[in-house]
Amino acid sequence: MSKLDQILILDPPSDLKFKGPFTDVVTTNLKLRNPSDRRVCFKVKTTAPRRYCVRPNSGVIDPGSSVNISVMLQPFDYDPNEKSKHKFMVQTIFAPPNVTDMESLWKDAKPDDLMDSKLRCVFELPSENDKVNDVEATRAAPVMNSVKAESSAAAVPIAAGADDAEMKKVVEKCKRLQAEMNKLSEENRQLKDEGLRMRKMPRSDHMTPNSTSLLGREASAASLPSLLVVIAAIFIGFFIGKFIL
Numbered sequence: 001m002s003k004l005d006q007i008l009i010l011d012p013p014s015d016l017k018f019k020g021p022f023t024d025v026v027t028t029n030l031k032l033r034n035p036s037d038r039r040v041c042f043k044v045k046t047t048a049p050r051r052y053c054v055r056p057n058s059g060v061i062d063p064g065s066s067v068n069i070s071v072m073l074q075p076f077d078y079d080p081n082e083k084s085k086h087k088f089m090v091q092t093i094f095a096p097p098n099v100t101d102m103e104s105l106w107k108d109a110k111p112d113d114l115m116d117s118k119l120r121c122v123f124e125l126p127s128e129n130d131k132v133n134d135v136e137a138t139r140a141a142p143v144m145n146s147v148k149a150e151s152s153a154a155a156v157p158i159a160a161g162a163d164d165a166e167m168k169k170v171v172e173k174c175k176r177l178q179a180e181m182n183k184l185s186e187e188n189r190q191l192k193d194e195g196l197r198m199r200k201m202p203r204s205d206h207m208t209p210n211s212t213s214l215l216g217r218e219a220s221a222a223s224l225p226s227l228l229v230v231i232a233a234i235f236i237g238f239f240i241g242k243f244i245l
Contacts (some may be wrong), residue, residue: 003112003115004112004113004114004115005116006090006116007034007092007094008032008033008034008035008040008090008115008117009032009033009034010030011031012030014116014119014120015118015119015120016028016088016120016121016122017164018073018121018124019124019126020126021078021126022073022075022076022077022078023127024075025075026072026073027182028070028071028073029069029071029185030071030119031066031068032061032067033061033065033066034061034064035064036063037063037064038094039061039062039094039095040061040092040093040094041061041093041094041095041099042061042090042091043057043090043091043092043106044057044058044071044089044090045088045089046088046089047085048086050074051074051076051086052071052072052073052086053071053072054069054070054071054072055070056069057069060102066218071088072169073121078123079123080125086121087118087119087120088118088119089117089118090117091189092114092116093109093113093114093115094113094116113137115127
């Protein structure tokens with residue numbers, strides 16, 4: 001009895017192409033499609049099992065269904081002058097009813113019941129056109145970043161101009177507040193001088209209304225600059241947080 005022809009349709013049908021550089025894992029895909037009305041078991045083998053990782057490497061395909069297989073080539077030192085001798089084989093067999101033990105199925109299979117397809121591994125380095133496209137993409141990236149930066153820079157003066165008027169108002173308020181603080185400081189100094197003169201005068205058991213009023217004014221005047229300093233600090237902190245940060 002002659003050997004059966006492969007029932008599955010393979011894509012690609014003959015060559016598995018791996019495109020370098022091969023300094024990292026390179027993956028290519030193999031699609032198996034079952035056009036028949038029977039379930040088909042498959043197994044993927046290679047002549048270099050240490051160099052490849054295949055997922056899945058075996059299974060069952062239902063009628064009219066397909067499965068995608070990932071073939072991963074491990075990193076290696078590629079020599080363009082060395083011809084690839086690696087090959088893959090997709091081995092298949094019609095699945096018997098209620099199959100459960102796949103290992104026994106393949107072990108007990110008759111050679112005439114097996115179908116297989118062989119694929120050759122082809123290693124390719126990036127073409128010159130691909131390199132040119134990569135270089136152009138690399139050069140285009142800074143240009144795009146520059147355009148974005150210019151757009152952002154153009155938007156800054158608009159926002160800054162909108163805040164100029166409010167910033168001027170804050171500066172004017174700060175100036176007025178500083179002037180008031182200077183005036184109160186001068187009044188406070190004068191009151192202190194008067195207080196010193198009062199202390200040098202002979203003390204009496206009863207203070208006059210004028211002296212009591214003077215001391216009260218001195219205490220009030222002494223507390224006002226401290227309060228204004230706190231207000232000024234809060235106001236300036238708000239100004240710095242809003243316009244500088």
